[in-house]
Ligand SMILES: NC(=O)c1ccc[n+]([C@@H]2O[C@H](COP(=O)([O-])OP(=O)(O)OC[C@H]3O[C@@H](n4cnc5c(N)ncnc54)[C@H](O)[C@@H]3O)[C@@H](O)[C@H]2O)c1
């Protein structure tokens with residue numbers, strides 16, 4: 001069978017990775033396994049390749065030996081840095097993560113070198129959920145402290161009285177694969193489960209008996225829970241998600257759990273919360289440094305008497321290790337033979353002949369999806385944009401006009417949209433989406449996508465040779481009022497091989513969807529640009545470009561009508577409320593390209609600037 005090509009839409013380097021693999025592997029290929037990976041999968045590889053298992057390598061040792069290897073299989077301990085990948089780039093074809101999280105692998109550097117990164121997205125989900133339940137019960141019943149007390153010769157029954165979990169409320173932040181499993185197990189223990197996940201499908205949550213927090217606000221979840229568990233990836237948006245302010249909102253009797261990633265709870269704030277009696281205890285499996293560095297917050301947390309701690313054991317069961325080992329070793333075997341992986345982190349699949357024509361559109365649609373999630377599907381939103389769900393439970397329509405409408409196989413564009421939508425909320429960059437699994441992942445997330453080819457795009461009226469429109473409405477809007485014009489819209493086009501966004505929401509624009517962008521919804525009045533410039537200057541953020549996007553014609557007419565209605569005291573159903581004295585101002589979007597560290601403080605300060613209605617931070 002001829003080797004198929006695998007192409008990462010971000011770079012052409014990955015294009016040749018699979019094609020060249022078979023021919024590049026003269027002699028018996030070698031695979032390095034610097035961590036404990038279950039023997040079942042490795043046995044599969046040993047039939048064809050030399051497999052070297054050697055644990056305890058220093059970063060320098062890894063860099064010095066990696067040039068001899070064609071495959072590298074790791075868990076969470078080995079840091080696969082840009083330096084390791086550069087050192088291995090002449091032979092290395094695949095880095096496999098025997099587990100879920102790829103935060104220890106520089107995926108961008110791998111992509112640049114044409115090295116495929118694969119993982120096992122669901123092999124250890126049951127293990128992680130069961131470990132969460134183990135920590136839930138251990139922290140409720142002081143199992144860790146009781147065990148060490150008894151072993152040290154004490155018999156402290158009255159000091160170690162616990163609490164029951166039955167009839168208590170468990171809060172879950174992140175209702176993905178692990179979060180959903182934990183929810184089902186907790187319901188089995190007689191708990192009530194409330195979850196916060198702006199991107200989860202309300203329908204799936206309802207079916208599992210989980211209530212979703214309506215407005216996706218932590219302040220609505222935290223005061224009501226007796227136990228809290230987090231199951232989000234570690235992303236810029238989830239780093240330090242819970243700090244002092246959040247722990248202070250919780251019941252003094254509450255206990256918190258973390259079997260996801262160190263850093264989602266701010267470790268210093270968690271220590272303060274435990275020492276100050278703001279909460280009662282914690283069960284922690286993951287830390288910001290692993291193993292915790294001496295005297296670090298992580299080390300103090302692991303040693304804290306109110307914490308039951310485990311050394312990142314969430315996936316450490318015999319069964320999970322067999323699953324992930326088989327998953328990734330099968331993929332390594334396939335890749336080194338010139339075949340296709342099933343869970344490639346950095347490589348959606350496009351056949352070579354489709355690649356030339358579709359690649360810029362794949363890039364455009366992926367950017368549109370990512371822009372959608374970061375601009376529209378984020379929390380919290382101003383009231384006129386608030387939806388019960390932000391991603392799951394929404395219906396998307398991709399409309400292709402112009403020459404693109406004549407291409408019948410637009411499957412890569414469908415996959416690119418799913419990838420773009422889920423990548424900002426997933427730790428495997430791109431959420432492991434490829435052409436094979438895109439439909440399944442969309443279904444798992446409760447996302448419906450329709451594609452429409454508009455072939456009667458007359459050249460006289462066409463603005464661009466090919467254009468893509470992304471529209472989204474909630475399932476309920478779609479079912480109850482299909483002709484409603486409440487859709488969220490993004491339009492884009494390709495010129496040469498460059499991609500552009502030509503409409504965002506109700507605003508006509510023209511910008512490259514690249515880099516870090518701030519999108520500010522505001523009233524188009526003098527002084528706004530200066531105010532925004534001052535805030536950014538104060539935070540040492542450099543502006544690389546700026547564009548003001550005005551309401552498109554249709555939206556402008558609607559705004560004028562709305563203003564007329566307001567003046568005649570007719571109740572207004574949609575649109576932001578204009579402050580006094582700004583009745584004649586038109587809405588606009590200010591789109592800024594920026595360099596620098598855009599923290600939550602920057603966003604908060606921008607949101608407070610006069611005349612700014614809403615701010616979103618978009619990384620593309
Ligand atoms: N301790 C361990 O050994 C162990 C084992 C397995 C998984 N994990 C970790 O657990 C985490 C979850 O894994 P998964 O497979 O369930 O991932 P997943 O991608 O299936 O689910 C993550 C969920 O988080 C949600 N989310 C993203 N950003 C959010 C935000 N700001 N607020 C609320 N929700 C948000 C997403 O919508 C998604 O539903 C990952 O970090 C993974 O690495 C740890």
Ligand SMILES: O=C(O)[C@H](O)COP(=O)(O)O
Pocket residue numbers: 075076077098099100101102124312313314315316
């Ligand atoms: O992301 C994962 O799969 C878990 O954190 C497990 O990590 P491990 O393979 O190092 O146990």
